[in-house]
Amino acid sequence: MKKYKGCLCQIDLPLTYKDNQCKLPICPQASGGFKWHLHHHHHRRSSTASRFTGKFENSFSISYLHRSREMAAAPTAKIRRSRFVIEPEEAEQMRKEKGLETLRDLLPALLPAARQLARPPISKFHVGAAALGSSGRIYLGANIEFPGVPLHQTIHAEQFLITNAALHSETSIPFIAISELPCGHCRQFFQEIRSASQIQILVTGDFRPLSDFLPNPFGPSDLLHEEVPLLLEPHFNDLIEEVGEFGGELEERLRKAALQAARASHAPYSGSVSGFAMADGEGKVYAGSYTESAAYNPSLGPVQAAFVAYVVAGGGGGVGGGGGALGGG
Template sequence: MASATFTVQQDTALTNSHFTLSVAQTASLRSQLKSQRGILNSNNIKVLCAQLNVSDDVLLQGLVPLASEYAVAPVSGFHVGAIVKALDEKGEVNFYFGANVEFDHQALSLVVHAEQSAINNAWLNGAKKIVKIAISDAPCGYCRQFMNELADAKEFDILLPDQQFKLAELLPHSFGPTDLGNEFSLFNPKPQQGNFSFDGLDETLARFALNAYVPYSQNFSAVKISTFSDGDFYGSYAENAAYSPSLSPLQSALSQFFLAGLSFNESTVKGITLLETAGRENQSQVAKAVLASFTHLPALKVISAPLK
């Protein structure tokens, strides 16, 4: 496909069993979510809860249909939304939205699942503790395994439209980081010391790479998507003990890109850069496979740099 486009219904109200947002209120919220790249901060949440006279948990579940609108699903046509309720470094509650992203004419294993998208959004934007995740549909086994890598895997609640679970109920007898001798986890990674040895390296890209969660390959890596007029989008590599549910740095960055409501095409994208750890590289072919879904994009720039 030539481009992947984000679309929403701009002239509809949001209605559920607990509250109703008018057409104007819903449109305003959609605009806010685009500008904040799929995040509602604590002040946003408090204002909405006061306006609607609901708790933040009711609001959390009520907004899931909006999260689904961010989905890019050219293969399945199945739009899934998820929202993570998490605490930031100040202990404030924020909502981090996510949705599935698919790539036409590419292996289905390359898709970004909605739960991955929301968790990635929280992780990249400094969330410290996941409290709940609300999802429009039951999580598949892939997503359950991805969530099992989280520091809060045994604690947070999984909220479906009419049910609530702990992860252990959905993934009994699980395989996780400790089975591979890894005492760390996503949101509680092993501190990375040092930096990349590469002249002129984008400092922000390097920071996202160093913040990657890569206990199994040690390939600290990240992707930067530069746009002509909408800023830069970054993604970090997030590995999983089961390997397959790992989220590549390009998938991570693309998920952030679509949460801003942008179209992924030559009119928007100025450049795409992948940074990998020299001697540990494993992401360039994955990135090229994903990008093969699109035409007329700038060539992927790959930087391999040693750590010092």
């Protein structure tokens, strides 16, 4: 087994899920709750780090890891196809059945169903989003809110959408439809995608370029060199590993998933690459990568990204499960 240099702390968190409203964290249908692992690394030039270990009842793991900046193929979490992902063949069949000219015309027809997937127990305001990837897949997104915690933990529908695409190794999303006008937070989040200004977005009427929604953007080009990989592009954050004995088979799978997610995280501004992995009561593992924004605050944490993976895979009261695509409208 491997141990990773840094700070390690373990703790168990309770879970609740009632009346189709999610508490933080979201509870799986299976009993027994989640186990967690988070790998976090703040970039330093030094090759050493202080370390302590504390163990409580179960397993919430945090590790601060050393890394160097390298580009390579980014491994992503393996999650089964769900109602949040429509495969190219199915998308094409849906287009034909609706008599639409192009696949992008299918996106607004999917928004009513996407909105139904939202989980906003605080605001009661449902937002749905749909995107066409260059792979031909269609991805759906919906907003998720968590009662009893600060509002910045909220996952916007557009953030869910982009994270869903990244989980499936999508390389670009040229067309996006959204049920509501995107907030400034999300318009800024889109800037992390290369050539973001050319992404075509539809709210009402026709598709319009993102540059119409954010005409004078601040983004990666203001802070980074052109060769730095952006969101939806391959990342590899090389992390130093230290051999050690930690937990059993599930804990090892969680550690590997969290490490893999940390290696794929997009953190070019702080160098604080992070990955989070959690397992449900059936031992299924879901992982998420940290995604930074040039504007800092719109960044999406790895815990939220892991929840996206969990929901996309059908977790949390059955919403999003079933293995089939959503019907449109």
